[in-house]
Amino acid sequence: MAAEISLAAEPIMTLGTWGVPNSVVTTWIVVIIIVFGALLLRKKRLQAVPKGMQNVVEAVCEFLDTNIQNIAGSKKNARLFFPLVGSLFIFIILLNWFGLLPGVGSIGFYEIHEGREVFVPLLRAGTSDLNTTLALAIVAVIATHIFGMKHLGPGKHLGKFFINPFKRGPIMMGVGFLELFGEVSKIISFSFRLFGNIFAGEVLLIVMTGLVSFLAPVPFYFLEIFVGFIQALVFATLTLILLTMATAEHEEHEKV
Amino acid sequence: MELIEKFGIDARTLIAQVINFLIVLFVLYKFAFKPVLKLLDDRSKKIKKSLQHAQEIEEKMQELDTLKSQMLQEVHRKSQTILKTTQEKADQERQFIVNKAKTEVKDIIEKAQQEIHTVRKKLLDESKKDIVAIVVASLEKILPKKIDHTLGKEMTTLTIDAAINERKKQL
Numbered sequence: 001m002a003a004e005i006s007l008a009a010e011p012i013m014t015l016g017t018w019g020v021p022n023s024v025v026t027t028w029i030v031v032i033i034i035v036f037g038a039l040l041l042r043k044k045r046l047q048a049v050p051k052g053m054q055n056v057v058e059a060v061c062e063f064l065d066t067n068i069q070n071i072a073g074s075k076k077n078a079r080l081f082f083p084l085v086g087s088l089f090i091f092i093i094l095l096n097w098f099g100l101l102p103g104v105g106s107i108g109f110y111e112i113h114e115g116r117e118v119f120v121p122l123l124r125a126g127t128s129d130l131n132t133t134l135a136l137a138i139v140a141v142i143a144t145h146i147f148g149m150k151h152l153g154p155g156k157h158l159g160k161f162f163i164n165p166f167k168r169g170p171i172m173m174g175v176g177f178l179e180l181f182g183e184v185s186k187i188i189s190f191s192f193r194l195f196g197n198i199f200a201g202e203v204l205l206i207v208m209t210g211l212v213s214f215l216a217p218v219p220f221y222f223l224e225i226f227v228g229f230i231q232a233l234v235f236a237t238l239t240l241i242l243l244t245m246a247t248a249e250h251e252e253h254e255k256v
Numbered sequence: 257m258e259l260i261e262k263f264g265i266d267a268r269t270l271i272a273q274v275i276n277f278l279i280v281l282f283v284l285y286k287f288a289f290k291p292v293l294k295l296l297d298d299r300s301k302k303i304k305k306s307l308q309h310a311q312e313i314e315e316k317m318q319e320l321d322t323l324k325s326q327m328l329q330e331v332h333r334k335s336q337t338i339l340k341t342t343q344e345k346a347d348q349e350r351q352f353i354v355n356k357a358k359t360e361v362k363d364i365i366e367k368a369q370q371e372i373h374t375v376r377k378k379l380l381d382e383s384k385k386d387i388v389a390i391v392v393a394s395l396e397k398i399l400p401k402k403i404d405h406t407l408g409k410e411m412t413t414l415t416i417d418a419a420i421n422e423r424k425k426q427l
Contacts, residue, residue, distance in 0.1 A: 008264020018268040027276045034280050038287035046295050061292045082293065083285040091280045126273075130263040135273035 005203055009129040010111075010120045022121055023129030026104065030094050030126060064089060064236075071240050081243045084143050088136065089236035092127060096198055096228030099125020100221060105202060127231075128199040130191060137190035140239040141183060148246035157246070186242065190235065197231045380420070388412045 011019025041057060050058055064086045065078070072078040098104060108121035126132045148157040161183075163176035201224040208217040391412045392405070 006264075007262055009269075018266070020272075021264065021266075021269055024269055024272050024276075027273060031276050031279055035283050038283045042287045042291075046291050048295075048299070057288065057292055058296065061289065062296060065293065065296065079293070083281060083289050086289055087277070087281040087284045090284060091277055129269070129273075131265055131269040132273045134265065135270050136277055138270075139274055139277055 005206060006118070007130075007199070009124055009131065010118075012120060012122060021129060021131070022108075022124040023126050023132055026098055026123045027095065027126040027132060029123075030091070030098050034090070034094065060090070061086070067237070068240060071237065072244050077244065077247065080147070081240055084140075085236045085240045085243070088140065088239055089232050092136065092194065092235050093229055093232035095126035095132070096232060097225065099128060099198065099202060100205075100224055100228065105206070125198055125202060127194055128202050130195045133191040133195040134187070136194070136235070137187045140190060140235075140242070141187050144239070144242040144246040145183075147243050151247040190238065194231050194235055197227055201227050384413070384416055384420075387416055391416075 009021035009023040012022045012025065013020050041054070044054070047054060065082065068082055068085055069075055069078040072081055104123040104125060105121045107123070108119055110117050111120045112118075145157065148160075151157075161176045161180040163172045165173040205217055205220055205224060208220050388409055392408045395408060395412075396405075
């Protein structure tokens with residue numbers, strides 16, 4: 001067997017008291033790739049008649065734009081949500097796919113841990129660390145609240161969660177608390193969905209490679225490429241739906 | 257808490273990943289999404305505009321086409337009327353010229369006939385006089401008894417007139 005599978009990301013170096021896990025290193029690499037790509041795009045200047053890579057960038061942006069507009073309804077809202085949702089999609093899909101590259105998760109060293117020799121890979125797919133997915137989920141949920149407060153005003157937005165029991169009754173107050181708890185469960189479901197899918201994919205690939213080293217894992221790699229895309233899409237779409245719901249008028253909410 | 261340890265959740269890692277994502281968000285928004293979306297919007301606007309333009313041009317072309325055919329029809333009609341009027345005018349002119357020529361010819365013929373008539377009359381008168389003179393002279397010579405000159409002349413004239421009248425009747 002090639003590797004011991006650990007749920008948590010393994011620290012591979014220390015920065016002060018913080019043991020930097022391999023997933024963060026992978027994330028840094030992806031961030032650097034994205035920054036370089038963006039700077040390259042800026043340096044080359046966008047042409048009115050697209051050529052080469054600009055076509056790909058435009059196609060991705062157009063794909064995101066049409067999908068976001070379909071869900072957000074109005075173009076104004078779509079453009080408002082585009083940066084966050086698009087960034088989430090691109091960041092997650094690159095993190096997912098980066099984990100599929102050969103060497104990620106398989107190149108590493110052995111370390112004595114709690115009296116046992118364990119394999120520690122140098123790189124680990126960013127999204128197969130719960131820290132990453134939790135961070136993204138927290139950002140997404142907080143962003144929905146920021147947009148909601150901006151759109152409806154802080155009082156009206158917070159009024160969805162904190163309801164005066166003397167005015168609207170104790171039941172509505174309970175509903176408000178449920179909604180508040182729902183926000184926490186949103187974070188948990190967001191983070192665990194993404195983490196679970198990508199981690200499971202990694203485990204699946206390791207197991208398949210362990211069973212039959214040649215050819216057999218290839219279809220599973222294709223599957224994981226697809227899963228990486230789907231999970232990024234799901235995360236971005238759900239964020240978008242939350243954003244759309246948060247900026248919707250309260251009245252609409254109540255009628256349902 | 258055991259769960260947190262099991263999943264390796266660490267506040268610092270969490271914050272690091274949040275910062276990573278915020279960097280990505282900023283960079284993508286600033287250098288990719290904003291310019292690309294603007295480009296796409298501009299392009300779609302441009303395409304819309306050019307399509308509208310093309311439609312306008314087509315409409316104008318159609319308008320021009322109808323105008324052209326209308327003008328052609330008008331020109332055709334006008335030329336037809338011009339042709340007709342000129343033809344009519346020409347006909348009139350011809351008629352006029354022909355009539356004029358006819359009357360002129362008639363006049364000339366009349367004049368000629370009159371002239372002929374007068375000339376003939378003159379000739380006839382002259383020849384009558386001559387004949388009378390000749391006849392009278394010859395009768396005077398033939399007849400021994402001199403007849404009265406005037407009487408003879410009258411008689412002869414009467415005879416000749418009768419002869420001429422006879423002749424005229426014959427003619």
